[in-house]
Amino acid sequence: MREDVAMASVRTPDPNPGWLSEIALEETRSRVPILYVEGIPVRVDSHGRVEHVGLLLRGSATTGAMSRTFVSGRVTHGESVRDALLRNLEKDLGPTAFPQLPSSIVPFTVAEYFPLPGVAPLHDARQHAVALVYVVPVTGECNPRQDALELTWMTPQEVLSPLVLDEMEGGRGTLVRQALAYLGALD
């Protein structure tokens, strides 16, 4: 019998409802696609035109290799998409980023990550994940926490350089190009 079930009736309330033990998360990842939200931080001018895109530079815990990524995280059980997006923005950008969350939760794209590389543009060795992806203007100061080492602001042109696109984790070079297309900033 699994411990978390056996203990359910006696343990104190979970301080992080929706969070799972490593074992439960791994088991769940083998069973269903996991729902994520991703946010691409941008700086815009007074007309709403994108001036800079924020990419997180992250070091792999196992290989030490550096890769670039977006704000990203799971939607937990019982949590709304908006709550998950704001929680992950605050986790990755800090409390003073002042993100402007979208007024509609329709994402600009849906990203499908499969465990095996090569079957689709996007992959994630840990799981089959489906992410709702949003562009999020931020007006404040960003101070990445946790495992992200650095937030780099780049112009659309800099982001589109092959070097940067190649550094993006899990094939997200495709996603950032989709975002720039949506923003009318491909050229």
Added chain:
Amino acid sequence: MREDVAMASVRTPDPNPGWLSEIALEETRSRVPILYVEGIPVRVDSHGRVEHVGLLLRGSATTGAMSRTFVSGRVTHGESVRDALLRNLEKDLGPTAFPQLPSSIVPFTVAEYFPLPGVAPLHDARQHAVALVYVVPVTGECNPRQDALELTWMTPQEVLSPLVLDEMEGGRGTLVRQALAYLGALD
């Protein structure tokens, strides 16, 4: 020890990979939001204007009460959003419906169902579910299978009658109004 794990090494290949035992599904539903796709079948004229909306009339197995709903189903592990949408359209509309799947997988809305009624417009007693919702023109003949008793084609005006909106399962009256707004058919 759970049977499906114990048997995994000896049983023949799973004919429905991605499908879960009742126990595994129930356990998973308590852990993470479950990803769904929903399709709203429509008949359109040569200009793309919606003429009729297809609603499934379904009887509850437990209470016998009738309710109306859309094509709906889980995205299974390893399955793409497009595959899940087509599979569920064929399941609910039959093999001769000839649905025109959207060329972009950006949904017109994201529907969030919570287990408790009242906390949000949409609810699903079984689970926290998040659905990508699409409008799907169909040109062929629809022959609902499985537990759906009947597919009814209604004009937008008929769909918007309070009687029909109230019959819709889980609060989907809101969703169908969102769909008609998106289609420019609110009036």
Added chain:
Amino acid sequence: MREDVAMASVRTPDPNPGWLSEIALEETRSRVPILYVEGIPVRVDSHGRVEHVGLLLRGSATTGAMSRTFVSGRVTHGESVRDALLRNLEKDLGPTAFPQLPSSIVPFTVAEYFPLPGVAPLHDARQHAVALVYVVPVTGECNPRQDALELTWMTPQEVLSPLVLDEMEGGRGTLVRQALAYLGALD
């Protein structure tokens, strides 16, 4: 011979390029659909959820009747859609509204106004107009100028009351319901 053509070679530079004389505008309106932008001002909470919608209350110069409308104006010759949207927001909401312009210029809906009432939900006696319609969060203080008498902030529920919907100019009750559907605020 038209005066503005005769004078073109001698007059000083036009302070408002893109603006037309009344005669030229009326003639143009009889020839082609006129491109507009419309902005629906909203107040959102920290999660992006709409809390209030801003409607402009305007008195008709000819009949004295009151009607409600959005921020609205022509895109002038040579002007970008973003420039037109910002210019009209500043004209109707004043210089301290601090509108957050959309990062993508894809509108949430396209509104078609025809000169004759009854042929379509939207009409405009002056012209055939096609408007790109945006939802625009504003964070500052709004001080309507020009012919708008008052900006009223209403909850989505208040906006959806039949009384308010009926007061909306040119059939825009349909548009505001489309906006609330897009924002997930129909209920």
Added chain:
Amino acid sequence: MREDVAMASVRTPDPNPGWLSEIALEETRSRVPILYVEGIPVRVDSHGRVEHVGLLLRGSATTGAMSRTFVSGRVTHGESVRDALLRNLEKDLGPTAFPQLPSSIVPFTVAEYFPLPGVAPLHDARQHAVALVYVVPVTGECNPRQDALELTWMTPQEVLSPLVLDEMEGGRGTLVRQALAYLGALD
């Protein structure tokens, strides 16, 4: 005095209402942005995934140079966006193309063409034009008429080759990349 005004009261009914004389069109183009619709024909598989994109190959009447473009045309006075889109698809693809018009008239992008090259990615020497751009699956046989010489079906990969992108009229290489991003077919 202009002839078309003088003749208005005596001439027989206009067989093409909405069409303008060359002089009236040129004058109008100097006054307001002209509203266009554009359609990008695609072939999709049973899952809605784009397999081929249709590009029109057109010879310039003046220079003889070849260029590639989309289905494109003005929205005329009194004409709905849907009617304009279908009319132009039939004009450029012939009567047996069987285009599947979008069920929503929200375009996937808004394209702004300015008369001067260099100020924006898109330009049109004749005018300031604003186009609502749609992806349109076609299932029938296409027989271009009028000035288009040939319709070429290409895979997304072929379309994205620098050679093809450079051949596209008025900077539409940007537009076709936006379309492929929207369709999830950038890679």
